[in-house]
Amino acid sequence: MKKALFSFCLVLLISCTPKTHDYLKMEGMIFGTFYHIIYQPVKENDLINKGVANELSKVDWALSTFKDTSTISRFNVSEKGSYVDSMLKYVYQSGVEINRNTEGAFDMTVAPLVNAWGFGFKKKDSITSLLIDSLLMNVGMEKIQLKENFLSKSKPGIMFDASAIAKGYGVDVVADYLGSQGIDNYMVEIGGEIRVHGVNNKGIAWRVGIDKPIDDRAAVNREIQDVLSLTNVGLATSGNYRNFYIKDGQKYAHTIDPKTGYPVQHSLLSASIIAPECMVADGYATACMVMGVEKSMEVISALPGIEGYFIYVDDEGNNQVKYTEGFKDYVVK
Missing domain, CATH: 1.10.3980.10 (ApbE-like superfamily)
Structure with missing residues (x-):
């Protein structure tokens, strides 16, 4: 009798255990760049591709x-x-x-x-x-x-440019859509901006690298500065080492200071921001590239739930790193 009862309980336990599915990948183009999505589906015949495409199209038309x-x-x-x-x-x-x-x-x-x-x-x-x-x-x-x-x-000549925040917002829209479909474990990346939730296919927090700031517009020569362990957050990086041009020997970077009207010229090479929403991280990363390393440390440190990681050039021409107090918890030792 006891043996039969044990067998019943074992069958019940197995039948009640939710079936896990292998992680799937999606990729495509949007906003003039590539997107990549890794996620664990919750059902056999996963049909979210069309839903993701629809959400990205809405952002694009907006x-x-x-x-x-x-x-x-x-x-x-x-x-x-x-x-x-x-x-x-x-x-x-x-x-x-x-x-x-x-x-x-x-x-x-x-x-x-x-x-x-x-x-x-x-x-x-x-x-x-x-x-x-x-x-x-x-x-x-x-x-x-x-x-x-x-x-x-107030004036006809005023125009909006949402490029400094649109990719991050697109990431959030897709992430929210995945969540609405019951998907708990995912990583959404659009043009380097990321939002992660849950765990990766190894059952641990997602591992994401921060690039070394190397002047490389094609993003071919990539080296990792640090590796982060992330879950349930957004990450965005802004830098002047890929989007730039050189004219008459002068380098012009894409970050424009809205107060002076000129491309920024200072020691900060890249800013990586962690925030609950990727859109928020995206916006602050851009702002940091305008503010420079010291002001960025001051501003980001004062914002609850937001952390920053900054790569800059010191007086001797060597690359250095500074980050806010809470950011160290994300760095893989």
């Missing part, structure tokens, strides 16, 4: 400045502003908060300057101090106001 009829493009060509969808509205509201917390270092109205320097969605202009001064008249988050679903601007 935030892409390369689509003439996207929500952000309609705002950019408007005289006084336009009605916006929920995605651009949310990104704008997040951008306002990051702008405030970084004392204006993050500013999505920097679009005219980004275009002028050749890193935006329009043809590069011939740079003069008069041009920069005139474009700065259209820069400033305070020149835009949101009332319900209408985003107004």
Whole structure:
């Protein structure tokens, strides 16, 4: 009798144990870059590919400045502003908060300057101090106001550029979609911006590398500076070692200071930010590249739930690393 009871309990235990599935991979292109997704499906016939593609398409039609009829493009060509969808509205509201917390270092109205320097969605202009001064008249988050679903601007020349936050937002949208499908273990990456949840296929926290800042626009020669152990967070890195050009012996990097109108010139090579949302990490990483290492350490250290890792050049020309107190918990020893 006892033997029969034991057999019943064993069968019951096996039948009640949820069946695990092998991790799957997805990849494709969006926002002019590649995306990669690794996840553990919760059912045999997994059909999330179409859902992921739909979510990414929504973000693209909301935030892409390369689509003439996207929500952000309609705002950019408007005289006084336009009605916006929920995605651009949310990104704008997040951008306002990051702008405030970084004392204006993050500013999505920097679009005219980004275009002028050749890193935006329009043809590069011939740079003069008069041009920069005139474009700065259209820069400033305070020149835009949101009332319900209408985003107004004080001057026709004001334009939005969400490229510093769009990839991170796209990562969040896909991650939230995976969560809505009951998927607990995943890593979503778009153009180097990442959000992870749960564990990897080895049953441990996800391992993610931080690149050494090597001038390499093709991202072929990659070396790892440090390896992080991450779960349930977003990670974004901004740097001036891939998106740049050289003219007359001068290097021009893609990070534009919205206060001066010129590409930043300082010792900070890259900034990696960990935050609950990848979009937030993305925005602060960009702001740090404007602020420089010391101001970035000050600002990020004061923000709850956000940590920063900074690679910079010291006075002797050697690469050095600084990170906030909480970031050390993520570094694999």
